[in-house]
Amino acid sequence: MIRKSGSTWVLAALTALVMAAVACGGTTPPGTTSKGTITVGGFAFPESSILAQIYGEALAHDGYTINYKLNLGSREVVAPALKSGQIDLYPGYAATDLEYYNNKAGEATGDAVATTAKLNSHLQSLGLVALTPSQAVDQNAFAVTKATQAKYNLTKLSDLAPIANQLTMGAGPECPTRPYCIPGLEKTYGIKFKAFKALDTDGPLTRAAFANGTIQVGLVFSSDGDLNQLGLVVLQDDKQLEAADNVVPIMRQTVATDNVKKVLDNIDAKLTTADLVTMNAQVSLRHQDADAVARAYLQQHNYFT
Amino acid sequence: MTFILSSLQWLTDPAHWQGPDGIPIRLAQHVQLSAESVAIGALIALPIGIGLGHFGRFGNLAINISNVGRAVPSFAILVIAFQLFGLGDAPIILALTALAIPPMVTNSYVALREVDADMKEAARGMGYRELAQLFRVELPLAVPLIMAGIRTSAVQVVATATLAAIVAGGGLGRYIIDGFATQIYTEVFAGALLVALLALTTELVLSALERVLVPRGLRSLKAPASRRATPFKTA
Numbered sequence: 001m002i003r004k005s006g007s008t009w010v011l012a013a014l015t016a017l018v019m020a021a022v023a024c025g026g027t028t029p030p031g032t033t034s035k036g037t038i039t040v041g042g043f044a045f046p047e048s049s050i051l052a053q054i055y056g057e058a059l060a061h062d063g064y065t066i067n068y069k070l071n072l073g074s075r076e077v078v079a080p081a082l083k084s085g086q087i088d089l090y091p092g093y094a095a096t097d098l099e100y101y102n103n104k105a106g107e108a109t110g111d112a113v114a115t116t117a118k119l120n121s122h123l124q125s126l127g128l129v130a131l132t133p134s135q136a137v138d139q140n141a142f143a144v145t146k147a148t149q150a151k152y153n154l155t156k157l158s159d160l161a162p163i164a165n166q167l168t169m170g171a172g173p174e175c176p177t178r179p180y181c182i183p184g185l186e187k188t189y190g191i192k193f194k195a196f197k198a199l200d201t202d203g204p205l206t207r208a209a210f211a212n213g214t215i216q217v218g219l220v221f222s223s224d225g226d227l228n229q230l231g232l233v234v235l236q237d238d239k240q241l242e243a244a245d246n247v248v249p250i251m252r253q254t255v256a257t258d259n260v261k262k263v264l265d266n267i268d269a270k271l272t273t274a275d276l277v278t279m280n281a282q283v284s285l286r287h288q289d290a291d292a293v294a295r296a297y298l299q300q301h302n303y304f305t
Numbered sequence: 306m307t308f309i310l311s312s313l314q315w316l317t318d319p320a321h322w323q324g325p326d327g328i329p330i331r332l333a334q335h336v337q338l339s340a341e342s343v344a345i346g347a348l349i350a351l352p353i354g355i356g357l358g359h360f361g362r363f364g365n366l367a368i369n370i371s372n373v374g375r376a377v378p379s380f381a382i383l384v385i386a387f388q389l390f391g392l393g394d395a396p397i398i399l400a401l402t403a404l405a406i407p408p409m410v411t412n413s414y415v416a417l418r419e420v421d422a423d424m425k426e427a428a429r430g431m432g433y434r435e436l437a438q439l440f441r442v443e444l445p446l447a448v449p450l451i452m453a454g455i456r457t458s459a460v461q462v463v464a465t466a467t468l469a470a471i472v473a474g475g476g477l478g479r480y481i482i483d484g485f486a487t488q489i490y491t492e493v494f495a496g497a498l499l500v501a502l503l504a505l506t507t508e509l510v511l512s513a514l515e516r517v518l519v520p521r522g523l524r525s526l527k528a529p530a531s532r533r534a535t536p537f538k539t540a
Contacts, residue, residue, distance in 0.1 A: 172486055173479075173482055173485075173486035174486040177487050195325070197473065198470075198473065198479065198482070198483055198486075200473075205392065205473045208391045208392040208473075209392050211391060211392075212391050214392055214473075
């Protein structure tokens with residue numbers, strides 16, 4: 001008897017949750033008739049939720065009804081959802097998406113425009129399209145501490161070449177064998193480090209090694225939220241060694257009207273990697289909600305006026 | 306079979322025997338980490354075990370507390386200590402020391418408890434004071450069991466020091482972690498083989514040391530009568 005009433009409670013709670021979720025799902029702008037409904041999806045990491053809601057909120061402001069399907073999972077879940085029309089749009093990354101849609105043919109380069117063009121050649125037949133890539137990137141990057149940066153006056157990876165023999169570099173144990181890492185740095189930039197320290201890929205070991213001075217250069221991701229807090233500076237990849245993982249909206253062609261493109265292009269034209277770092281920090285370090293962070297970003301950049 | 310062969314090839318490749326990544330350096334790091342941990346563990350565990358065994362008090366308490374070290378996974382200690390101490394050898398040595406202590410406490414306690422009460426009484430009867438009795442009579446008799454505890458600790462520590470590589474430390478575990486990251490599984494297997502060999506060597510070296518440390522009189526009891534240093538006189 002007790003057990004039964006218990007499960008009834010659970011059922012009631014679940015029903016309430018589902019109803020609340022349905023109620024929250026659509027955001028129609030006040031006082032206007034909807035220009036149409038767009039479902040925005042996202043990957044299961046905070047940056048994707050932020051980007052999805054920046055796109056979504058901007059479109060909602062322009063008069064569309066927006067449904068969100070966030071934290072769907074990896075690209076293996078999100079891309080099929082787009083193809084089948086369960087979602088209409090997701091914030092993609094040019095190089096990684098290209099290598100997904102071309103079945104890892106290795107076509108991605110450091111050139112964002114060329115990579116996106118290649119991506120579109122694969123999306124075309126699927127009824128999908130990638131819009132203009134933003135300059136904001138979330139890709140492998142090499143960082144130094146502010147002290148190292150000041151000492152050697154570094155801004156870009158080319159600056160490292162003459163002094164690299166004084167520095168120790170840290171990354172995951174696979175770095176010495178991967179083209180984007182040590183072999184690439186050597187081939188593209190002529191950088192040869194004094195030593196390599198096997199740590200992890202952009203994880204706690206790399207951070208600890210920066211903190212106690214074991215390494216001076218380390219592999220991170222360019223949009224990591226804690227870069228500012230740790231006093232790390234990403235060196236510009238001036239010879240485009242890393243595949244261009246610029247943020248780019250990928251969507252269904254039927255939804256990509258001129259007006260929708262205009263709204264999204266307008267956002268991507270201004271979005272920077274520094275914005276990603278700031279917003280990722282707000283979500284992952286200060287535990288703010290992704291939707292609030294997205295709205296604040298749009299407000300600050302006068303998209304709501 | 307080809308996998309095992311290629312692992313052996315990896316081991317015999319001269320390129321893997323030189324440089325900062327070479328087997329001699331990694332082996333030295335592994336031995337150093339293990340030796341430091343067992344030494345620190347012994348400095349903590351042996352006085353506790355021997356003292357409590359000698360006085361015959363609080364033995365169960367000490368054994369139970371030190372057994373916590375066995376129950377908590379070394380991996381967890383390592384990760385928590387890494388949060389506290391950051392990069393370096395400290396987290397590894399802390400985790401390995403915690404692993405090294407319990408067998409040494411337990412064995413040395415039992416070793417001292419097992420000393421024949423008649424022997425102690427005889428020592429007292431001959432005028433030995435407390436410390437003299439402990440050092441000249443009880444400890445020599447307890448050596449085999451105490452050494453067995455040290456041996457158990459050392460072998461466990463050598464095998465577990467592999468974890469050091471997880472927090473960017475050195476040692477033979479590097480081959481396992483690096484081989485896994487680069488999907489060179491022959492390197493992983495070769496690393497595991499090296500660790501196993503080192504653990505066995507540790508066992509053998511400490512057994513030899515035990516044989517040297519055991520007092521002659523005690524040794525002779527195990528030897529055949531003809532080779533006894535001091536043959537028992539038949540009255």
